Amino acid sequence: MTPVPAHADLTHLKADFPILDRISHSKRLVYLDSAATAQKPTAVIEAMNRYYREYNASVHRGVYEMAEEATAAMEGARARIARFIGAAEARECIFTRNATEAVNLVAHAWGRSTLSAGDAVVLTQMEHHANIVPWHMLAAERGIEIRWIPVSSEGVLDISGLDRLLDGARLLGVTAMSNVLGTIVDVRPLADAAHAAGALVLVDGAQSVPHLPTDVQAMGADFFVFSGHKMLGPTGIGVLWARAELLEAMPPFLGGGSMITDVRLDGFTPMEIPWKFEAGTPAIAEAIGLGAAVEYLEAVGMESVRAHEVALTRYALAMLADRFGDRLEIFGPTDALARGSVLSFQLGGIHAHDISQVLDQEGVCVRAGHHCAKPLMRILGVPATARASFYVYNDEADVDALADALEAAEKFFG
Amino acid sequence: MSGLEDLYREIILDHYRAPRNRGELPVPPAHKTEGFNPLCGDEVVLYVELDDDGAVRDIRTAGHGCSISQASTSMMSAAVKGKSRAEVDTTIRAFKALMSIHEARLVPEGSSGDSDTDEGSAAEVNLGDLEALQGVVKFPVRIKCATLAWNTLQQALAP
Numbered sequence: 001m002t003p004v005p006a007h008a009d010l011t012h013l014k015a016d017f018p019i020l021d022r023i024s025h026s027k028r029l030v031y032l033d034s035a036a037t038a039q040k041p042t043a044v045i046e047a048m049n050r051y052y053r054e055y056n057a058s059v060h061r062g063v064y065e066m067a068e069e070a071t072a073a074m075e076g077a078r079a080r081i082a083r084f085i086g087a088a089e090a091r092e093c094i095f096t097r098n099a100t101e102a103v104n105l106v107a108h109a110w111g112r113s114t115l116s117a118g119d120a121v122v123l124t125q126m127e128h129h130a131n132i133v134p135w136h137m138l139a140a141e142r143g144i145e146i147r148w149i150p151v152s153s154e155g156v157l158d159i160s161g162l163d164r165l166l167d168g169a170r171l172l173g174v175t176a177m178s179n180v181l182g183t184i185v186d187v188r189p190l191a192d193a194a195h196a197a198g199a200l201v202l203v204d205g206a207q208s209v210p211h212l213p214t215d216v217q218a219m220g221a222d223f224f225v226f227s228g229h230k231m232l233g234p235t236g237i238g239v240l241w242a243r244a245e246l247l248e249a250m251p252p253f254l255g256g257g258s259m260i261t262d263v264r265l266d267g268f269t270p271m272e273i274p275w276k277f278e279a280g281t282p283a284i285a286e287a288i289g290l291g292a293a294v295e296y297l298e299a300v301g302m303e304s305v306r307a308h309e310v311a312l313t314r315y316a317l318a319m320l321a322d323r324f325g326d327r328l329e330i331f332g333p334t335d336a337l338a339r340g341s342v343l344s345f346q347l348g349g350i351h352a353h354d355i356s357q358v359l360d361q362e363g364v365c366v367r368a369g370h371h372c373a374k375p376l377m378r379i380l381g382v383p384a385t386a387r388a389s390f391y392v393y394n395d396e397a398d399v400d401a402l403a404d405a406l407e408a409a410e411k412f413f414g
Numbered sequence: 415m416s417g418l419e420d421l422y423r424e425i426i427l428d429h430y431r432a433p434r435n436r437g438e439l440p441v442p443p444a445h446k447t448e449g450f451n452p453l454c455g456d457e458v459v460l461y462v463e464l465d466d467d468g469a470v471r472d473i474r475t476a477g478h479g480c481s482i483s484q485a486s487t488s489m490m491s492a493a494v495k496g497k498s499r500a501e502v503d504t505t506i507r508a509f510k511a512l513m514s515i516h517e518a519r520l521v522p523e524g525s526s527g528d529s530d531t532d533e534g535s536a537a538e539v540n541l542g543d544l545e546a547l548q549g550v551v552k553f554p555v556r557i558k559c560a561t562l563a564w565n566t567l568q569q570a571l572a573p
């Protein structure tokens with residue numbers, strides 16, 4: 001685990017997020033749903049606006065000045081993003097719509113060309129539906145077997161049976177941070193075990209990349225996916241990273257323009273990576289926006305982001321326990337160093353929908369439901385939880401507002 | 415919290431805290447029907463025992479969900495218990511009309527000619543306590559919570 005600096009005061013960052021000036025139900029907006037999607041700093045919004053106002057043109061085609069500027073901006077974003085996650089080369093980063101599409105790309109292009117009946121894919125029981133359903137679909141089509149690494153009652157992976165589960169497996173799919181429990185997974189030992197068993201490793205970084213320093217090579221990943229919108233970037237852009245030789249060996253995903261070097265009446269020749277996997281006109285403004293988000297996070301420093309969130313999570317865990325005692329049940333690890341800044345909870349017998357409805361009246365945005373992780377919810381034995389999640393722009397006043405609103409909910413339903 | 419009081423009327427909270435007709439009935443003669451809201455995981459289980467002529471002789475409810483879905487289930491059970499099939503059908507239609515006010519407003523003018531007559535007759539039905547659920551239409555995401563029990567009842571009554 002990365003050492004955490006003792007202190008990181010990020011309160012000045014709030015001013016970078018114009019939406020936080022918004023009033024909601026006559027109250028100050030308290031946005032605690034960043035695990036679903038993050039708010040955007042002015043720098044990201046302006047980077048996208050600047051593209052549309054000043055150099056909107058298609059990429060990789062035109063020879064005129066604007067087209068070259070657009071291409072340079074998009075490829076510059078790719079290079080910055082690649083450095084940010086510790087990739088060896090920019091061409092190992094494929095732009096997708098989001099993390100979900102990136103997993104589907106792997107399941108289609110790698111899975112369909114590699115896996116056949118009887119092959120096993122090992123997943124964990126705390127995966128998001130994005131890293132479950134594509135494999136279910138492949139299982140239905142190809143007859144592959146899916147095996148599950150269980151989750152303990154403390155909300156961490158139970159790897160006692162790992163070697164047996166990995167025996168004969170072709171792929172291990174694992175989230176680096178649970179979007180329900182906040183649990184941080186130490187991927188490296190799992191990846192080593194998978195590689196020893198001859199399996200490749202796909203890591204879902206949708207929750208980890210926004211909140212933790214990332215090094216895809218050091219963690220031992222073969223495939224790594226994440227979404228731009230959870231890390232201060234726009235929607236509609238995500239990334240698949242994979243080692244170059246893997247990508248080169250894989251057949252294309254979608255076919256069309258931009259992904260070919262030649263098309264004949266009897267066939268086609270695909271482009272080199274990364275463009276081989278980027279059919280059609282890409283999300284240019286979004287890629288540029290994600291590049292700007294990465295630039296913003298780099299300026300803050302991912303160690304500082306992590307330190308800020310550890311401090312805030314620690315404050316929240318202590319303060320909520322103090323004010324609500326046993327009435328409030330928080331799922332997942334109790335040590336702020338073992339978890340991200342995602343708090344899923346139940347308050348008394350009040351249903352998560354009712355909690356979030358009352359909180360909404362107080363200007364406090366939290367998520368209620370199964371968080372696209374129904375297998376995990378079944379293990380936790382709850383149909384739904386409320387979930388508060390913090391990011392760089394949240395502070396202790398936001399956590400206090402959450403507690404006040406929860407008290408209002410208790411009064412209402414008490 | 416004025417908005418909230420529209421949604422969580424006292425009668426609704428009363429049904430939520432003290433749900434009517436909770437429990438199970440032996441199957442058969444009763445039928446068991448389950449309904450799910452896939453978005454939020456709410457679940458309604460109905461045990462419905464019908465007379466030969468289709469009247470609802472008895473009904474029990476189980477499952478779990480938010481206050482709106484639980485209260486609506488309780489109120490529905492009280493509203494249809496002991497009622498003839500025709501009365502039950504009228505109540506279902508009237509309740510659905512109550513819940514669709516919001517959607518009806520979204521439909522472009524002139525495109526809802528047929529349903530006008532339906533709503534007209536439905537509006538004449540006295541829904542009693544059920545009208546307390548009308549506040550739900552101001553909170554569109556919660557309409558599904560209120561209609562879950564009713565959709566499940568329709569499933570239970572389907573031939």
Ligand SMILES: Cc1ncc(COP(=O)(O)O)c(C=O)c1O
Pocket residue numbers: 035036098099100101128130131175177178179204206207227372
């Ligand atoms: C852990 C995890 N994986 C995958 C996803 C899917 O992200 P997206 O919906 O942006 O594809 C999410 C987001 O909800 C997530 O939290």
